[in-house]
Amino acid sequence: MKKESLKQTIQQGFAGLFHICKQELKAVFKDQGVLIFFLLVPLAYPLVYAFIYTNEVVREVPVAVIDNSNTALSRQFIRTVDASADVHIQSHCADMEEGKNLLKETRVYGILYIPESFSKDISSGKQTTVSIYCDMSGMLYYKALVLASTNASLTLNKKIQIQRMGNTTERQDEISTAPIEYEDISLFNPQDGFASFLIPAVLILIIQQTLLLGIGLSAGTARENNRFKDLVPISRQYQGTLRIVGGKSLAYFLIYALVAAYVLCLVPQLFDLVQIAQPMTLLAFVVPYILACIFFAMTCSIFIHHRESCLMIYVFTSVPLLFISGISWPGAAVPTFWKVFSWIFPSTFGINGFVRINNMGATLPEVLVEYQALWIQAIVYFFTTCIVYRRQIILSRRHAMERLRMFRLRKLVAKTSK
Template sequence: MLNYLLQGLRMTGQFFIAELRAVIKDAGVFLLFVIAIVAYSIIYSTAYSNEVLREMPVAVIDQDMTVLSRQYSRMVDATEQLDVVKKVMSMHEAEQSFYAGEVKGVVLIPADFEKDIYRGVQTSVSIYGDASYFLVYKQTLSGAAFATSTFSAGVEVNKLLAGGARMEQAMAQRDPLSTKTYKLYNPSSGYGSFLMPGLILIILQQTLLIGIGMMGGTRKERFRNQYQLPKGLQKGQIAPIIFGKTGAYMLIYLIDSIFALILVHYWFGFPDKAKMLDVFILLIPFLLAVSFMGLAISVLFKRREHSLMFLLFLSPAVLFLSGLSWPATEIPAFLYNLAHVFPSTLMIPAYLRVRTMGVGLHDVSFELIFMMGQVVVYFVLAYFAFRYSLSRIKRS
């Protein structure tokens, strides 16, 4: 029994070293396993480094041309969301600037703006924004709404002061109920801080799956009917080859994870409230499940490029069904349950709660146990996939 165990360990070590060498020699796989992780993590994080859209260019149509209308225009320009780059006289001019891409929105101040305010008659300001680009539209609308509410508050307070009220009384009457807003876990409300931590996990998963598939397809191309297995392999030796290959992938991707999940987080200032030990306890079953899944499906690819085509085709679906870009509760139950085939589907919410909210592992115990179950299931699938390949070898 001991000799059998030692022989298995020796074989595991041999396959571990052989797989590392194969990865290093294969330029395409090395590009995916190392260079792609570095490039994607830095490029995407840099693209979203501004976090929020600021100073969106807008045009103002001032049909009143009074002191109050100019004051309102200045208040719009003073918001962090908007920048008044043009003051035009007609909607036609504003439309031309909008369609030319010079402005992202239009603010229309109507005639009799000041007169209606002094008469105590409600007036309105029209905001036109590009709703086809939701982030731009949201910033245009929120900036104009903030300027409008601030301007309205000033008008009401001035009326109360003119009526003899003290400043404290005027403020209390204007806002009898105040609201305090606390931005938890993403203080800047940044898009990069929201998107990138989960997106990096999908990048890790998809590059690993594609790379393992490419390795399997390459071996089939070079050694027909070998199915990634060496000649003379026995059934009892399947586990060591799976463990050896997986060990090589784990070593590479743990190093990748240190770069992508620690250094990139630090460089770009993404929210981080986690203990690193908790992060890696989550990461290990995730990477194991992805590695075993990759080995299980790698026997299906007859050519190197097949894995690239198939898994790249799946990548958008993995992202959209992960609950990262759209709330999981709003995804049809059938599709979201189907997405649990991929380890990233439960890893992403668990990782985000641990990393950005600072919860303990006991709070993500369901996700952790589920991923451990995936490790077992995908190992069994990989074992029987390799066993089937072995039977094909013997028959041929």
């Protein structure tokens, strides 16, 4: 009898779990708001970001030149800068005010200022200075102008050094101007592209943020449709904590297994981004990341009482989370408080692990810290989700009992009045 009873309880539990999963999937596809965050945003956002950064690097940045020296040497320096792929000399200005006006009108993004003493200082063996003014609203403009100017300066330095050496052979010139030969190789990002650097981090962050918004919106809808503003409805299938948490999370996992395959595998392939991950390693890493994000979002959804609340709370967290992850800003430069604070979010470990697996070809043992951290987060947030949903079940029962008590009281008052 006990075995039959246990077997029946397990069967009822699984039946309830799959019923909740089915109901949650229906609710997702019926709710346009949730559908947008679960499907439309993950489908469209990666394409938008990839299209914006599809050129990888900024080329031919328009620059204004103020040549107060106006000598053959200064003109040679300007031609060398203009010959680079990064900078295009757009205008020659008479003074700094003219250059500032062009900068304000965004007709140029930088000013190259050559002083009057440029050629005189070089001829007398003194060090001269070339000043660069750049529109810092875009760091890539600054990077392009500085690299072009630095390379032009190095090239000009070599020529001046060779001229001063007198009668020497070509081999002697090579050794004197470059005693140590070096080769500049950018590992895992050979073109120094912005898309290859940033897009992988953005892709993994999109999964977490859309889950937060979609599950939060779903929770807000459930509360608004409930008479007592409870998250869990009063129903026979919604009685067990594990079946509720398991059913809802299974529905989200089924959706995001497909979303993750599209976002993390298809999008990089469409735009020819670096993708050298081993398929099984990537799969093993993504599974705990999705689970951690789902349970984290379900735990956070307890604070959402209205549909609009999740937009106000979560939308503006994307950029800070990207910074404190240690990808767009060096992790060593992140203050200790914010570094520890970032461990709350699955995206921190997800971004660092995914970039190393996808862009650097790391194996699972090489990202063991991030992999273990994601499993720990998944387990911890699973228990916090169970706790908050258990509390919601108790509140729903309490409200139902109060409602039944009030109904009986009204019925008794009606009988006594007759």
